[in-house]
Amino acid sequence: MAESYITPRQTHDEFFPYSGCKEDQLRFLLRYAVLAPSHYNAQPWKFRLHSDGIEIIKNASRAALTVDPQLRELTISCGAAVRMIEVAARYFALEPQVIFPSDNQSDFLARIELIDRHEPSDQDALLFHAIKERQTNRGLFTDAIIPNEVTKSCLASARELGVELGFTHNKRLKMAFASLTAFAVRHQLSLPWYRLEFASWMRSSISLKPDGMTGFGFFASNLPSPLARTTMKWLNRGKQIGIFNKNKVITASPILAVISTDADSQESWINTGRLLSDLLLKLTTVGLSASFMNQAIQEPKLRKQVAKLFSCEAKPQLVLRIGVAEKVQWTPRMPVDDCII
Structure with missing residues (x-):
């Protein structure tokens, strides 16, 4: 199957263009961004590629205005896509930086730039490989315990993000x-x-x-x-x-x-x-x-x-x-x- 015809979930990770330009690398990272969760699986994001960064744009035409008139959940979905890019970038040994616009009223939500090299950790690899495995499951759940190290890691991420x-x-x-x-x-x-x-x-x-x-x-x-x-x-x-x-x-x-x-x-x-x-x-x-x-x-x-x-x-x-x-x-x-x- 040719690489250009496979779905994002079937992406061959080994094809990442390590020797390519930043724009090629950023374009490849979008294959993981689109696997983010979104309200109604509406995938309400658009991306604008530049030679040194990606702009994340909200696509209001895919909003569910009855329950999301302020586009709150739509924007949250776009934020989920931002994190997928961050996780994928770190796995491919690149350090991402998220920059927010000064105008909070525009459709332009954030910009991601690759600012440095990154030494991938075992945790980086675990999170990256989870991107293709993650799925929203609305079924009936049985008992579960979240391991302490996972709880601590999630709480640390929340503090880092001010959430x-x-x-x-x-x-x-x-x-x-x-x-x-x-x-x-x-x-x-x-x-x-x-x-x-x-x-x-x-x-x-x-x-x-x-x-x-x-x-x-x-x-x-x-x-x-x-x-x-x-x-x-x-x-x-x-x-x-x-x-x-x-x-x-x-x-x-x-x-x-x-x-x-x-x-x-x-x-x-x-x-x-x-x-x-x-x-x-x-x-x-x-x-x-x-x-x-x-x-x-x-x-x-x-x-x-x-x-x-x-x-x-x-x-x-x-x-x-x-x-x-x-x-x-x-x-x-x-x-x-x-x-x-």
């Missing part, structure tokens, strides 16, 4: 959060425009589209029927789906992780995404799965209750479920060239 991270397996907290989640799900699914937007990102297992997600894990423990997308559009099943998600939090989410920041700013959201990728890759290295449970955060009134529940003086940005689960189908990715402007 707060907390873990809990407290049953009382999970039950309270599960109730907030069920309430948020019922409310969202009562809105016809939310159902239409959500359904627009649903894909069947045989879809050829390079984005979106299957319905597995959102509202059933088994794969959805071919009519799932139509059902989502036209029927309000908020009560049943709310109960399903409530039970999933209580009985099939051994650990919850909460990421929060002091403020809702573009830079804070980018750093949230950087920490997100860091956390997910480190969990992958020890065989743990994760998925998002953000419905309550997407509702402004409930977001305040989430902050109070988890004792966050800051702004909660993401809640993740963590545990052990069987692998699921890989989500598709757009070709790298389609993401370059």
Whole structure:
């Protein structure tokens, strides 16, 4: 199979252009950036290549405006892509530097430059190889323990990025959060425009589209029927789906992780995404799965209750479920060239 025709997940790492120019090296790193997690697997990023750096641009045309009117989750997704570039660069013996623009209102989110040589560590290699293995898994999780060294490493990354991270397996907290989640799900699914937007990102297992997600894990423990997308559009099943998600939090989410920041700013959201990728890759290295449970955060009134529940003086940005689960189908990715402007 020719290198130019393979998908990002099939990239041959040994083809990295060590002797090439910086622009060639940066272009190669984008193969790992596009494997970052994103809301609805919308892949809402664009990249502008220069001879000495990459600019990360948000693609607002891929926003889910019903639940993300401020493009908060979209920006977090772009931050996750930034971290994937950082991890890949260090593996290939290059030291990246992330530079934020002075104008926080533009679509230009960050710039990455390769500023020095880097001596890759064993940890660098572990995180890099986890990029292709990481996947969002919305299934039912069994009990898990995060190794202490992984917890410490994730907390250290959070401090470095100025982001707060907390873990809990407290049953009382999970039950309270599960109730907030069920309430948020019922409310969202009562809105016809939310159902239409959500359904627009649903894909069947045989879809050829390079984005979106299957319905597995959102509202059933088994794969959805071919009519799932139509059902989502036209029927309000908020009560049943709310109960399903409530039970999933209580009985099939051994650990919850909460990421929060002091403020809702573009830079804070980018750093949230950087920490997100860091956390997910480190969990992958020890065989743990994760998925998002953000419905309550997407509702402004409930977001305040989430902050109070988890004792966050800051702004909660993401809640993740963590545990052990069987692998699921890989989500598709757009070709790298389609993401370059």
